Amino acid sequence: VGIAIFFLLALIVAGFILYPLLPGRAPAPEVLAVTDGAIEQAVRDMRRSRSRPGLNCPACGKGYQVGDHFCVRCGSALPQAASPGLVCPSCSTTLEEGDRFCAKCGHQVDSAEVA
Amino acid sequence: LVLSDIGYGALLLTLVAALWAAVGSGVGAWRRRPELVASARNALLVTAGLSTLSAILLLVLLYSHDFEVSYVYEHVSTYLKPAYVLAAFWAGLEGSQLLWLWMLAIFTGLLVLRRPTWDRELRPYAMAALALTQAFFALLLIVFTNPFELLPTIPAEGVSLNPLLQNFWMIIHPPIIFVAYALWTIPFAYAFAALVTGRLDAGWLHGTRRWTLAAWATLGIGILVGAWWAYLELGWGGYWGWDPVENSSLIPWLVGTAFVHSTIIQQRRDMFRAWNVLLATLTFVLTVFATFVTRSGLIQSVHAFAQSPIGWYYLGYMLLSLVVVIGLTLARQRELSGEGQLGDLLSREFVFLVTNLLFLGSAAAVLLGTLWPTFTEAVRGVATSLGPENYDRFMGPLGLLLILLIGICPLIDWREISGRQLLGKLWVQVVVAFLTAVLLVVFGVREAWAVVSFAVTAFVAATIVLQMALGIRARMRTAKENVVVATGRAVSMNRRRYGGQLIHFSILLIVIGITGSKAYQNEWQVPLAVAESIEVGGYTLTYQDYTYQELEDDGAKVRNQAVLDVYRGGRKLVTVRPERNLHSNVQGAVTEVALHSNLKEDLYVILAGLDPDGLAAFQVIVNPLVIWLWIGGAVLIAGTLIAAWPPRRRRR
Numbered sequence: 001v002g003i004a005i006f007f008l009l010a011l012i013v014a015g016f017i018l019y020p021l022l023p024g025r026a027p028a029p030e031v032l033a034v035t036d037g038a039i040e041q042a043v044r045d046m047r048r049s050r051s052r053p054g055l056n057c058p059a060c061g062k063g064y065q066v067g068d069h070f071c072v073r074c075g076s077a078l079p080q081a082a083s084p085g086l087v088c089p090s091c092s093t094t095l096e097e098g099d100r101f102c103a104k105c106g107h108q109v110d111s112a113e114v115a
Numbered sequence: 116l117v118l119s120d121i122g123y124g125a126l127l128l129t130l131v132a133a134l135w136a137a138v139g140s141g142v143g144a145w146r147r148r149p150e151l152v153a154s155a156r157n158a159l160l161v162t163a164g165l166s167t168l169s170a171i172l173l174l175v176l177l178y179s180h181d182f183e184v185s186y187v188y189e190h191v192s193t194y195l196k197p198a199y200v201l202a203a204f205w206a207g208l209e210g211s212q213l214l215w216l217w218m219l220a221i222f223t224g225l226l227v228l229r230r231p232t233w234d235r236e237l238r239p240y241a242m243a244a245l246a247l248t249q250a251f252f253a254l255l256l257i258v259f260t261n262p263f264e265l266l267p268t269i270p271a272e273g274v275s276l277n278p279l280l281q282n283f284w285m286i287i288h289p290p291i292i293f294v295a296y297a298l299w300t301i302p303f304a305y306a307f308a309a310l311v312t313g314r315l316d317a318g319w320l321h322g323t324r325r326w327t328l329a330a331w332a333t334l335g336i337g338i339l340v341g342a343w344w345a346y347l348e349l350g351w352g353g354y355w356g357w358d359p360v361e362n363s364s365l366i367p368w369l370v371g372t373a374f375v376h377s378t379i380i381q382q383r384r385d386m387f388r389a390w391n392v393l394l395a396t397l398t399f400v401l402t403v404f405a406t407f408v409t410r411s412g413l414i415q416s417v418h419a420f421a422q423s424p425i426g427w428y429y430l431g432y433m434l435l436s437l438v439v440v441i442g443l444t445l446a447r448q449r450e451l452s453g454e455g456q457l458g459d460l461l462s463r464e465f466v467f468l469v470t471n472l473l474f475l476g477s478a479a480a481v482l483l484g485t486l487w488p489t490f491t492e493a494v495r496g497v498a499t500s501l502g503p504e505n506y507d508r509f510m511g512p513l514g515l516l517l518i519l520l521i522g523i524c525p526l527i528d529w530r531e532i533s534g535r536q537l538l539g540k541l542w543v544q545v546v547v548a549f550l551t552a553v554l555l556v557v558f559g560v561r562e563a564w565a566v567v568s569f570a571v572t573a574f575v576a577a578t579i580v581l582q583m584a585l586g587i588r589a590r591m592r593t594a595k596e597n598v599v600v601a602t603g604r605a606v607s608m609n610r611r612r613y614g615g616q617l618i619h620f621s622i623l624l625i626v627i628g629i630t631g632s633k634a635y636q637n638e639w640q641v642p643l644a645v646a647e648s649i650e651v652g653g654y655t656l657t658y659q660d661y662t663y664q665e666l667e668d669d670g671a672k673v674r675n676q677a678v679l680d681v682y683r684g685g686r687k688l689v690t691v692r693p694e695r696n697l698h699s700n701v702q703g704a705v706t707e708v709a710l711h712s713n714l715k716e717d718l719y720v721i722l723a724g725l726d727p728d729g730l731a732a733f734q735v736i737v738n739p740l741v742i743w744l745w746i747g748g749a750v751l752i753a754g755t756l757i758a759a760w761p762p763r764r765r766r767r
Contacts, residue, residue, distance in 0.1 A: 002120035009121070013128055013161050017135060020153035041316060044385070044454070 119184050119263040122172035125165045126261075129216070130253035132158040132165065136246035144239030152239045156227045159242060162249055163224030166217045170204075173213060173262050177203055183269045186210065186262045192275035192700070194672075199281045205289035206280055209262035214290065215406060216252040218297035223249065226301065233322045240308035241301075248300055251432050259425045278672070278698045278705045284344035291337035292364060296402040298330030299371065303399035303436070306392045310443035313450045315388050320378045325759050331375050332755035334368045339625075339748040350706040350721050352638065352736040354744070357506040362485040363405035366478050371398040373474035380467050384529065386455035389444055390471070396440040400433045401478075408485070459531035466524045470517065477513045481506070507633075511564065515571050518626055521619045522575030525582055543581060548574035565634035572623050572630075579616050579623075586613075606757065614758025621754055624747030631716075631740025640723070641733045652737040654718055655682040659690075661729045666697040673697045675704075677722050677731050681711060693722035693733070717741045 056063050057071040057078060064071060068078055087094055090107035099109055136158035143151030173186070177200050182188040190203035190210070204210045223245045231238045256262065279285075302323045309319040320327075341361065346354035355361060374394035377387045407429040444451065457464055484506055488498035526540040551573035552566050560566055586609075590601040606613040639651045643658040650656075660678040667673075676694040680687060691709035698705060711718040717738040724732035 002117045002124070005117070005121055006124035009124065009165075010128055013132060013165070017132060017154055017158045017161055020150050020157060040318070040321075 118172050118176055118181070119265060122169045122176070122263040123257070123261060125169045125172070126253055126256050126263075129162045129165045129169070129220070130250055130257060132161045133246045133250035133253055136162065137243045137250060140239040140242040140246065144236075144243075152242075155239070155242055155246070159220075159223050159227050159246060159249075162246075162253075163220040166213070166220040166249075166253075169262075170213060170217045173210065174201075174204060176263075180273065182271070182273050183265050184262075185264045185266050188266060188270055188273045190274070190276055192273040195273075195275050196281070198283075198286060199276055202280055202286045202289075203276050205293070206276055209256070209260040211289065211293065211406065211409075212252055212256055212260055213262050214293045215296060216249060216256065218290075218293050219245070219249055219252070219300055222297050222301060233318060234305070234308075236312050236314060237305060237308035237319060237322075240311045241304040244304035244307040245300060248304075251428075255425060255428060259428070275698075275700045278696070278701060279348055282344055282348045284340055284347065288337060288340045288344055291333055291340055293406075295330055295334035295337050296367075296406065298326055298333060299367065299399050299402050301326040302330065302374070302395040306395040307440060307443075310392060310440065310447055313447055315392070315447065315450045317378075317382045317385065320381055320391060324378070325761075327371075327375060327378070328755055328759045331368075331371050332751060332759075334364065334371060335751060336748060338364050338368060339744065339751075343745060346741070347708060347710065350708050352636065352719055352721070352734075352738065353632075354741070355503075357481075357484070357501075357503045359485050360409050362481050363408040366482050366485070367398050367401035367405055369474050369478035369481070370394060370401055373471045373478075374398055376467060376474075377471050380455075380464060381453065384455035384464055385453035386457065386464060387468075387471075388453045389448075389451040392440065392444060392451070394471075396436060400436050403429060403433050403436075461527060461534060461537065462531050463524060463527045463529050466520060466527055470520050470524070473513060473517050473520075477510060477517075480509055480513075514626075515568060518575055518622065519571050521622070522571075522578040525578060544574045544577040547577040560634075562634050565630055568626065568630040572626050575619070576623055579620055583613070583616065610757050610760055610762070614754050614756070614760075617754030617757060618751055619754075621747045621750035624743045624750060628740050628742070628744035628747060631743070632738045635739045637737045639735045641735055643731055643733060645729045651735050652718070653683060654688075654735075654737075656680070656720075656733070656735065657682070658731065661725060661731060663725055663727050663729070666699065672699070675722075675725055677725060677733070679709070679720065679733075681718065691718075691720050693720045695722040695725050712742050714742060715739065 055065070057074060057076060059076040060071060060074040062071055062073040064078055070076070071078055088102035088105060088107055088109065091102060091105040093102055093104040095102065095109060101108055136155040139151045139155030139158065143149065143153075143155060176184050176187050177191050178197070180187065180191060180193055186207060186209050190206050191200050195203070205214050223242070226245075227238075227242060234241065305319045305323045309315050338361075341364065342354040345356070345361075371394075374391065377391055377394060380387050381391050407426065455464070457468070459465065484501045488500040492498040522544060523537075523541070526537060548570040552570040555566050555569055560569075583605075586605045587598065587601045590596055590605050591598065594601070594604070596604065637652055641649050641651065641656070643649060643656075645658055645661065648655055648657040657680045658677060659680055661676065663675050664673045674694060674696050676692050679691050679693070681689050681691055689711050691711060693709040694707035695704045696707065706721055706723075709720040717736075719736040719738055721734040721736070722731060723734045
């Protein structure tokens with residue numbers, strides 16, 4: 001009796017396991033969705049691109065990011081002129097320092113115009 | 116016999132299905148064949164079902180007293196209480212391994228039942244690691260420790276469960292520990308998957324965070340429940356003796372604690388990538404080690420290896436896991452270098468690193484101490500074990516240093532902080548700690564280390580309370596909420612932080628319990644005749660009555676007890692009944708202690724001897740503050756629940 005039950009059990013188990021391998025049962029190939037890790041990486045990259053080297057609070061030396069108005073450490077007001085000027089005069093895309101053409105619309109960036 | 120055959124057959128099928136799942140998910144992911152992965156997933160559901168079947172069959176055999184089965188014969192008897200038959204399931208190596216396999220299969224099943232989300236790429240490889248671990252345990256069960264093995268003859272009566280294990284806490288302690296061990300397999304499996312796929316960003320840590328927290332808290336609770344059992348059942352007045360079995364569960368807890376903390380660093384600052392992978396692996400390997408140590412008798416003697424080759428298999432699987440992970444780590448060096456840089460010496464990153472090293476150092480020290488008898492036996496031929504005082508000497512200071520860091524770390528900024536700024540944040544706590552120390556000395560505490568320990572506890576408690584108060588005050592000001600609403604919102608908006616703080620607070624309660632009972636345990640040996648009274652430790656004990664019996668030949672157990680009334684300040688508190696029982700399956704008497712607890716201290720009465728004429732010897736122990744250990748355990752559960760509770764679902 002034991003052996004009979006064992007083989008019955010084995011048969012059911014094998015059927016259940018091998019069922020997905022039957023032709024026509026294959027699941028549709030999965031579309032690779034954006035993972036949390038990838039999103040976090042993108043956010044990190046964006047953050048990094050916003051904080052440029054050389055942006056330090058004139059009072060205490062703590063680094064700050066483009067768009068900050070006050071230092072997070074000492075609270076003193078931060079110089080504003082340095083940061084928000086770097087946009088394309090034609091389409092308002094943010095530019096990197098030293099860009100000669102806008103990456104989006106191709107407008108030739110005149111250094112005098114940006115400053 | 117049919118039932119045991121089916122149980123064994125189910126184990127055989129589990130092994131086959133687990134091996135298939137390992138191969139199917141591995142190859143399926145590698146060759147991009149989703150139908151193979153789907154088949155492997157079904158195989159893992161099958162192992163969950165089959166191991167459940169084996170477990171149920173073993174339970175049925177135990178409850179039906181089927182003594183032809185060797186495991187049943189060795190662990191139950193017809194006179195064993197039904198509740199303890201359940202404890203018999205995990206009283207031996209065979210049963211515990213089946214329990215581990217069962218729990219692992221159940222958790223794996225739950226994992227694969229959920230649709231893959233963040234782990235679409237990682238899951239097949241994690242499934243392979245989980246399946247291989249299942250196959251490992253199934254193989255051991257089939258080849259060496261078959262719980263369904265039959266005896267050549269059918270004995271009329273079983274040996275029964277060791278009376279020391281006949282205790283409510285022994286019914287729940289082993290399952291908690293094995294649930295924890297099984298849960299620790301999941302972070303390990305994902306660490307392996309992250310290495311194989313090269314997706315070593317914080318994604319796998321984020322995704323397995325709840326599994327990790329559950330594993331960590333369950334293991335901690337399991338250890339505490341074990342300590343509670345030892346306190347109630349072993350009858351020497353203590354709850355922790357640094358014996359190999361206790362140590363073996365503490366070691367993975369220490370490494371796991373290091374892991375829980377360093378995951379935070381990778382999630383916040385993208386550092387310690389390789390470190391986290393290795394810590395997850397090490398914790399898992401140490402849980403395997405712990406099972407092996409607990410049940411095999413390796414520590415008592417190296418000859419355990421000679422007696423059964425099972426030791427080599429355990430060692431082999433541990434080494435295999437370590438070698439594979441270390442090999443992959445070396446191959447993935449590029450992906451393992453995160454972006455974060457270790458900043459200033461006075462930065463939170465650095466303090467976390469120190470914390471990590473301290474946890475690993477203490478784990479290594481306990482491991483070394485645990486293996487010491489094995490080493491000395493192998494080298495000199497004589498096993499010399501280390502006494503508890505050796506452990507206390509290094510774990511005391513290490514532990515206090517770690518506790519102190521709980522109080523300092525939250526005040527240190529990421530990246531850097533100046534010494535002057537830190538002092539500015541610390542002075543309140545320093546004053547609190549100093550006042551605590553002074554008050555304790557004024558009230559007569561003279562043990563230097565106890566004063567230090569309580570002062571450190573006060574320091575850390577002050578940090579926790581201040582941090583909490585700052586958060587609540589900020590809400591009260593900006594959102595114009597009252598204290599209650601502000602507290603509730605502050606906690607519910609930032610569960611990770613406040614759950615963590617509550618867990619730290621629970622550790623403080625445990626430290627208070629340990630310090631009090633270590634420093635001020637008092638013990639008296641008291642011989643009394645019936646109707647005599649004695650005053651010890653502020654209590655008056657009056658010996659009222661006793662029962663005494665000899666053990667009969669076929670008797671299961673004889674209950675011998677003394678009845679004592681306890682008075683304090685002329686008022687009767689309680690009647691206690693310490694026991695000294697005789698069991699047919701063990702030599703000598705087994706004591707059951709009588710306990711009366713309050714928030715200040717435990718009165719712990721052991722019946723050390725009892726004559727037929729009623730003359731009794733009592734050992735009376737007053738253990739201060741012990742109850743805070745168990746209260747700490749309850750708070751730890753609460754803190755973990757807060758930290759791990761899923762956030763409210765956001766609207767899309």
